[in-house]
Amino acid sequence: MCGIVGLFLKDKSLEPQLGALLSEMLVTMTDRGPDSAGIAIYGADQNDLVKLTIQSPEPETDFAGLTEDLRKAGIKNASILPKNTHAVITVSSDQIDATRSALEDLRPNVRVMGTGTAMEIYKEVGLPKDVLERFKISDMSGTHGIGHTRMATESAVTTLGAHPFSTGSDQCLVHNGSLSNHNNLRRELTREGIRLETQNDSEVAAAYLTGEMAKGKNLGEALTSALDDLDGFFTFVVGTKSGFGVVRDPIACKPAVMAETDAYVAFGSEYRALVNLPGIEDAKVWEPEPATVYFWEH
């Protein structure tokens, strides 16, 4: 089944509440996906700095002394902010690749969940409410974000199998559905040099969009291509640094409701996820059409 939510703010005064609003939306979707939960939040862009959200099954051991070790490995100015099983490492933007390879050597158990100038990703196994509390998501501010509650079908219930998936800088995707041509696509994308970490079908969708955007397409164009190249059931909600997109497959079995006001664009698998948003009573509420791309940019 799975539940997905997304919130793209137009009104800056709501930005301090982004984490709280998204958390509430996601918890409402618990009964669509109690296995695991995850959220990606786009916060303030910091000049020439990049964030790597990392995760470890043994955070106490792995995060201890990591800044020091990174500096010794030549990553100057690295700083680390641990949050439960995750941590956000901030480095200069020209040191992103060096940091990734240093991490592989220094902390082989650590996984990079996503990178970007604005995006942070938090996901874990467990009830959505517990996952959100572990990372204090409701205290976070930001411009837009997406979230997912998972009822696993295509791969194991693990942290890495949870959504959102990020396969490119400041890009992330949540998926409700299942793809049927993901194995073939995974091979093609790997050949193109795109790195995939799991056997999960949704990660392939994320990587596919990353690949299309790397060819120069914008988010809307990449989503349009996905309608031709991805086979299976999907409702996707996708985030980029400044954009927010939604697309459903032509059969459109997987539910979707959207709401728009002057203050925000919101997505929920069900209307229930949207009922606590400010001004929802007067929002334009609609069901996104099948095989139709919707996207917004800041």
Added chain:
Amino acid sequence: MPVFDLATTELRALNQALHALDKSGVPEDFEITNPRGAHAVAVGIDAPVNVTINGSVGYYCAGMNEQATVTVNGNAGPGVAENMMSGKVVIKGDASQYAGATAHGGLLVIEGNASSRCGISMKGVDIVVKGNIGHMSAFMAQSGNLVVLGDAGDALGDSLYEARLFVRGTVKSLGADCEKKEMRAEHIDLLTKLLADAGITDVKPEEFTRYGSARTLYNFSVDNFDAY
């Protein structure tokens, strides 16, 4: 009048109160507030009660309805009035997927748009949609009438049996074995009645086109293999 505020009352208390009504009595009207997209609101009623829901509902509202008149002052989620047997369900806003699926009787009125698979496998219900309907509507519809004042999406009436489909606007495409049919006097009479039942007075039955089954897929024929 019993009023159930679903912000403070369990859904089960509402549905049990509705199920406890006397089948042949004349119950008081029910009012439901703050449904906030809840699932299974007012399902399984079997009494001639009027139920007004103020707000939008989630999955399966008024499913399996018998006798009751259920009005939703808002939008409805997937499967509204699924398997309705009799009575009337009115949605003032839009309805999501498979509205009126498998319903055997009664009248479903959707004043906004209905999305995909409206009336899928309908078995005798009358459905009147004031707006548009989505793709694969009336898929395998067996009997009953689907009336659409707006447009229909792709593959209308695919693998249709004996349901009658009336569309006033355009049809994006017809499904396998569904074809345009002649509007005869009996169909004008039928539409006149259905529009009146749905409270529609400003639309003429002559403005509609009838679609029905070409009846070529009823029995397997190897020549039709590509259509299956």
